Amino acid sequence: MNAMTTRAERKQKFVLQGIPFIIFGIAAIPIWKALKKTDAADMQVVSPNVLSMLLNDLYILLSVSCLAILLGIVCAFYLEEWLPKNNWARRLIESHVAILTSIPSTLYGILAISIFFSYAGTLKVIDGAPPAQNTESIPFQRNTTLFCGEVLTFIFMVTPVTIKTTQEALRSVATPVREAVFALGASQWQVLRQHVVPIAFIRILAGGCRAMSRAFATAALLIGIYIWYDTTDAGGMSGRFILFLAVSLFLSVFSSSLTEVYDSDLTQRS
C-alpha cells in the first residue's frame, strides 16, 4: 500500500469521509421525528413464543453469513486484486471502511434501534393503522420488518470488519510469492486460485468469525439491557440473551483457535 502523501490526496480523502456524516445528518431528521412518536408499546417484541424467536435468530445468523461476509470478501478481493492502487473509488471505499470499523459496536445496536426499528414503526403509522394494534393482529409483518432491520444492522457491522480482515489476509501473502508465480507465466486468476486463496483462506475465515462474534456480543448486550428495562417477557428474552452470548463466545474462541492452530502451519508454508 502506498501511503497517502500529497496534500491533494489528503484533501480528497477528507472530503470523501465527510459524505457519510452528511448522509447521517439528513437521515437524522426523520429519525428524530420517529423517536418522538415511538412509545414503549411499539418497542415490544410481539411473539411470546420462545422457539419462534430462536428460529428467527437462526434465520438472521444464516442470512448474515451469506450476505455480509460474502459481500465483504468479494469487496476485499476487488479492492486488493483488481482496483488500481491510486484510484478515487479505492479511497472512497477504504476511508468508509475505516470509519465503519472504528465505530464502537454498541453504537451500532443503538443506531439500529433508533433508525431501522423506529423508522419501520413510522411507516406503519403512515399506513394508517396504529402500530401497537397492528402488531397484535398481524405478527408476521412486524417480524419481517424487525428481521430486515436486524439483518441490515448486521451487514453494516460485519461487512467492514470482514473487508478489513480479508484485505489483511490477502496482503499477508508475500509479494515474492506472487511475483514468482507470475514469472512462471501464470495468469491473475491462476495466481489467485492456486496460491493466494489457499494461503489466505484460514485468515479470511477467522476474520469473518471475529466480525460475527462482535455483532453477536452487541446483540446480546442490547437484549440484556432490554431484560432489565422491561421484565414482562423475561423468559423468552433471556433465552435469546444466552443464545447470542453463547454464539458470540463460540465464534471468538473459534476464530482465535483458527489463527492459533491452523495458521501457524500455514505461515510456515508461505
Place this chain on the structure above:
Amino acid sequence: MKNKIEISGLQVHYGDKPALNGVSFDVHPNEILGIIGPAQSGKTTLLKVINRTLEFTPEATVQGSVKLDGVDIDTIGDVYELRRRIGMVLPLPVGLPLSIYDNVAFAPRTAGLRTKPELDEIVERCLQQAALWDEVKDRLDSLGTKLSGGQQQRLTIARALSHQPEVLCLDEFSIAIDPVTTMRIEDVLKTLQTEMTILLVTNLVQQAKRLANRTAFFLNGDLIEIDTTDVIFSENPANQATYDYVNGTFG
C-alpha cells in the same frame, strides 16, 4: 548474427528516483552475459523489465524499448506467454507452498501439460540440472518451503528451467548455495548455453569471470562498459571504474 535481446535507450524511474538512465546493449543468442555492479545499479530492475514483472510496481515508469527476437515486448499481447519464454531466478528463494514435485511441475501445468509421464520426466530432468535430484528424489511429496535455503534456491532454478525458457535470467542465484554445489550448477549452465541465452546477474565477479562470454558493468543506473569477459577482466578495460570494481579497489 541476429540478436536475441535488443535493448535501446531503456530508462526506468521509481517515482522521481532514476533506476536506469538510458541503457542500450544487445544480447547475442546462446551466450552467457554476466552483469556485474554494486547495489542500486539497476541490475535487478533490468531483469524485471525484460519479463515485464516491473508492471507490479505501480510507481515505476519505463521508457525505451526492449526487443525479444526483434519483437518489442510491449507489443506482445499475451504477457503470460512472454513470461513463459523467460526463466527467472530471484535472489531470495521463494518456495511456493506446494510439494517439491508440484513446484517444478507448476509451470508446465500452467502451459497446459497434464500427462503424468511427461511431467515426471520434466521434474526429474530439471531437478537434476539444478543439482537437487539426489537430495530430494525420495521425498518429492514434502513441502517445498520445508527445504533449507540453499535447497530452495536450487528448487527455484529447477522451476525456472521447467518451462524450457529461451532466455534464463539468474539474479544472484548462488547467494545461499555452497561453493561445491555452485560449481556443479555452473557446469550445468555451461551445457545449457547450447539451448538458451543466459543473463547472469552476480555479485561475485569471479563467477562472471568463470562463466560469462561477455560481461556488462553497471554503476548507478548507467551501463559503464560491455565487452568480452577477457577484456573486462584484463589489465586495461575501457573504463577505469570497471578495472577498480573488478579488482576490488572501488571507492
